Amino acid sequence: MAGLKEIRTKIKSVKSTQKITRAMEKVATSKMRKAQNRMDAARPYAEKLRRTIGHLALANTDYKHPFMVERPVKKVAILVVSTDRGLCGGLNINLFRSVVRATKEWKDKGAAVSYAVVGAKGIAFFKRVGGEVLAETSKLGETPHLAQLVGTIKVLLDAYQAGEVDRVILATNLFVNTMSQKPTLTQLLPLEANKSDGLLDSWDYIYEPSAEGLMEYVLTRYVESQVYQGVIENCASEQASRMVAMKAATDNAGKIINSLQLAYNKARQAAITKEISEIVGGAAAV
């Protein structure tokens, strides 16, 4: 009977684990929807800024802001956007893999690589494996705010303007759909000039105080909004990935419960049979 009790306890514990994973799945689902909404809400701002940059670039073609000038690359900074919490499948690991791959490529080309990190998981990773980390932000929570990212971004922008870094790359998980999130590296600086921008409606703008003065401001805001977008995209990816991982865990727990239940039933049956045969044997002996 001892075996039976053990199995019963085991079933109970797996069931409570399953309850937790199921709850986490539900929570992740609802959080993912919210994160997706935030993703959509942030888009118009970036688009409008991009248009304004197009206008500004068009207004004075001979002036080029340092953020838009391509330089020979001696040092690269990668802004790695990770999650704060775990239990979200291979999301962070996949991202780190592509970051490491990019690092290797740049090192082969003779460029030094440093990092800026968003998210506790990324910090833990770089603490373990090493790497020059310029700045970090973590504990963003479920609703990241731009204000939390400004410091880290400024460190990178300053380094870029001072010539300490010749290229800034943003590494984040792109939210493709619920089932798939794609680790992506995009170039933040120098800004790649997009020819189609600004050609749509070319007004003869009045610039106050001057186009150059506005440029720096707009470009900074643009980079910030790109990073913010990357962070919320990563946030949505995190929830989606967690949802899938927790669903898998819930299913697996169900399977374990089934097989344990089967074992339990068999053991119970065996015990009953044994008892009966003992009684029958005892009766026959009398």
Add this chain to the structure above:
Amino acid sequence: MSNIHVDIVSAEGNIYSGEATMVFAPAEMGEVGIAPRHAPLITRIKPGTVRVKTATEELPFFVGGGILEVQPHLVTVMADTALRAKDADEAAAQAAKTSAEERLAGAKTDIDIARVQAELVEAAARLKFVQDLKKTSR
């Protein structure tokens, strides 16, 4: 046409979108009032209140700074989400730097690519194993 379309957006979402008869904004060179068919203008705005006057009411929106873009029938305000003082930004940058230094104290400054790759491949293999396990047991 006596109406002008107004969009107020921030990095974290849309704030306002609609028609107005007049828009007032605290531009860098002084407060501007924008009526329909205003000359195209791009300017920075200072922290303050953007007032949108519609046919029936006047709506105030606080902005912490930003960019104002005016086209004859469209006003776009790209607002900052919070007050952005230069020294506050500086302090935030410093905080991001020091927290990186503190949290990564003792870590090597050079990444050992071979080791990391091996580690990540192992982690990925583990994940794949779990996924395959799920498939086969079905």
